Amino acid sequence: MGDCYQIADWDDYEVNDKGRAWRPGDTKRAGPLEYVRVTVYGRGWPQGYRDFLAVAKVYAPAALGVWTKLLELAGDQPAEFRDGIIRDRHGEPADADTIADLVGFRRADVLRALRILAQPRVGWVIKLESPGSRKLPETPGTVRDALIKADQDKADQDKGGSCPETPTDRRSGPKDNDSVVFTFPCDGTPDTWELRQSKGREWQRTYKTIDVAAECRKARQWLLDNPSRRKTARGMTRFLGSWFSRAVNNPRKPARPAPNAKDAPHRSDLDLYADALAEQPEHAGKSRAELLAVAKEDRARFRNSKKPPHVVPRAANGAAGDSSTPTRVGEGVGAAVAAMEEET
Numbered sequence: 001m002g003d004c005y006q007i008a009d010w011d012d013y014e015v016n017d018k019g020r021a022w023r024p025g026d027t028k029r030a031g032p033l034e035y036v037r038v039t040v041y042g043r044g045w046p047q048g049y050r051d052f053l054a055v056a057k058v059y060a061p062a063a064l065g066v067w068t069k070l071l072e073l074a075g076d077q078p079a080e081f082r083d084g085i086i087r088d089r090h091g092e093p094a095d096a097d098t099i100a101d102l103v104g105f106r107r108a109d110v111l112r113a114l115r116i117l118a119q120p121r122v123g124w125v126i127k128l129e130s131p132g133s134r135k136l137p138e139t140p141g142t143v144r145d146a147l148i149k150a151d152q153d154k155a156d157q158d159k160g161g162s163c164p165e166t167p168t169d170r171r172s173g174p175k176d177n178d179s180v181v182f183t184f185p186c187d188g189t190p191d192t193w194e195l196r197q198s199k200g201r202e203w204q205r206t207y208k209t210i211d212v213a214a215e216c217r218k219a220r221q222w223l224l225d226n227p228s229r230r231k232t233a234r235g236m237t238r239f240l241g242s243w244f245s246r247a248v249n250n251p252r253k254p255a256r257p258a259p260n261a262k263d264a265p266h267r268s269d270l271d272l273y274a275d276a277l278a279e280q281p282e283h284a285g286k287s288r289a290e291l292l293a294v295a296k297e298d299r300a301r302f303r304n305s306k307k308p309p310h311v312v313p314r315a316a317n318g319a320a321g322d323s324s325t326p327t328r329v330g331e332g333v334g335a336a337v338a339a340m341e342e343e344t
Contacts, residue, residue, distance in 0.1 A: 002095035002096060002097070003095060003096070003127050003128065003129055004085065004086065004093035004095055004127075004128045005070070005085070005086050005094075005096075005099070005114060005118070005125050005126065005127055005128065006074075006084045006085045006126045006128055006245075007071065007084035007085075007086075007124070007125060007126075008084070008123055008124055008125060008126050008242065008246070009084075009229070010074065010083060010084025011231070011235065012037075012229075013036045013037050013038065013074075013075070014028060014082070015028070015033055015035070015037055016028060016029060017029050017030065021037050022037075024188045024231070024232040024235075025188050025232070028079040028082065029079060030078065030079050031078060031079075032075065032076045032078065033075035033076070033082070035075075036071045036072065036074075036075045038071070051121045051122055052064075052116075052122050052124070055116055055119050055122050056116045056122075059112055059113070059116060062109050062112070062113060063112070063116045063117060065105075065113075066103070066105060066109065066110055066114070067113065067124060067125075069099075069102075069103040069105075070086055070099070070125065073086050073094070073099070073102060073103075074086055083238065085128070089102075096111050096114055099114075118249065119250070120246070120250040123246065123250075126242055126245050126246055127245070127249045128245060129248075129249070178197055178198050179196065179197050180195070180196055180197075181195055181196065181197050181200050181213075181216075182194070182195040182200075182216045182217075182220060183195075184219070184220050184223055184236055185223050185227070185230055186230055186231060186232055186233045186236065187230040187231060187232055188232045188233070190233050193233040193236040195216065195240075200212060200213070200216070203240070203241075203244060206244075207244045207245075207247070209251070210244065210247045210251070212244065215244055215247050216240070218243075219239075219243045270295050270296065270299065271292075273299075274288070274291040274292050274294075274295045277291050277294055277295060278291055
C-alpha cells in the first residue's frame with residue numbers, strides 16, 4: 001500500500017451526539033456521520049481559500065471536488081475510528097488508487113488533487129507514509145461492527161495488562177525520572193498538557209528527519225497565538241503527531257538572505273528616466289505614478305525620432321551624472337531634441 005492521507009484538524013468538522021458542532025468535552029456521534037460540518041463563507045474569500053486557489057490554479061475545481069469526497073469518506077466511520085484518516089470499506093487506510101476507486105474519479109485527477117491539498121501553503125490534507133492498519137473481515141455488512149469490536153478488544157487487552165504501560169500512561173502516571181520538557185496550553189480541564197522526556201525521545205526516533213524539540217516550540221507558540229483552536233489534553237498526542245507528520249512531508253525551506261546590490265532587480269530605462277525627472281524643479285512634488293506617466297508620454301512622443309532622449313541618472317562617484325552636477329533631463333526632452341537637430 002502506498003502513502004495514505006488524513007484530513008488536517010479533523011475536529012473542526014466533527015458533529016456531537018446532538019447533531020451540532022462538536023466541542024471539546026462533547027460526546028461524538030456514535031455512528032458514521034450523516035453530514036460534515038463545514039464553515040459557510042458564502043461570497044467571501046478567506047485566506048485559506050485564496051491560498052488554495054493560488055496553488056491549484058486551473059485545477060482548483062477538480063481539487064475542490066476531490067476535497068469534498070475526502071470529507072465524506074473521513075466522516076463515514078464510527079466515532080472510535082473517526083480521526084480524519086481516509087479509509088476503505090474494510091477500515092484500512094486508503095492510498096490514492098483506493099480513493100480513486102471509492103469516489104469514481106480518474107487516478108490522475110485524485111493524485112493531482114492530493115498533491116495540491118497536501119501543499120504546505122494549503123495544508124488541508126496530511127500525507128501519512130506509514131499509517132497503522134487493521135485487518136478486518138471483508139464482508140461489507142460487518143465492517144463497522146468489526147471496527148468497534150477491534151477497538152473493544154484492544155481496550156480489554158490494555159486493561160488486562162498484557163501490553164506494557166508507557167511512562168505517560170494515565171493509569172500508571174509518569175515515572176519519577178521522566179521529567180517534563182514542554183507544557184502546552186489546552187482547552188477544557190485540565191487546561192495544560194505536559195510532554196515528558198520519554199515521549200519526546202520516542203517521537204524523535206520516529207521522526208528522524210526533523211528536530212522534534214524545535215517543532216514542539218513552534219506548536220506551543222501556535223497554540224498560544226490561536227486560543228480558539230486549542231485541543232483538549234486528551235487530543236494533544238494526536239495533534240502533535242499530525243504536526244510532526246506535516247513537518248516531515250513538507251519541510252520548510254531556509255529563509256533566503258536579503259538581496260544585495262549585485263542581486264538587485266534590473267530597472268528599466270523608463271524607471272531611470274522617471275528618477276531623472278524627479279530631480280527637476282518643474283516635477284517637484286509629483287508622485288511616482290505621475291513621473292512614470294510623464295516618462296511614457298515623452299517616450300511616445302519621440303518613438304519615431306532618430307533616437308530617443310538619453311537619460312543619465314545621478315551616479316555615486318564623480319563620473320557622468322555626478323550628484324554634484326545632476327543631468328538636466330527635465331529641461332528635459334528639449335535638450336535631446338536640440339542635440340538631434342544639430343546632428344542632422
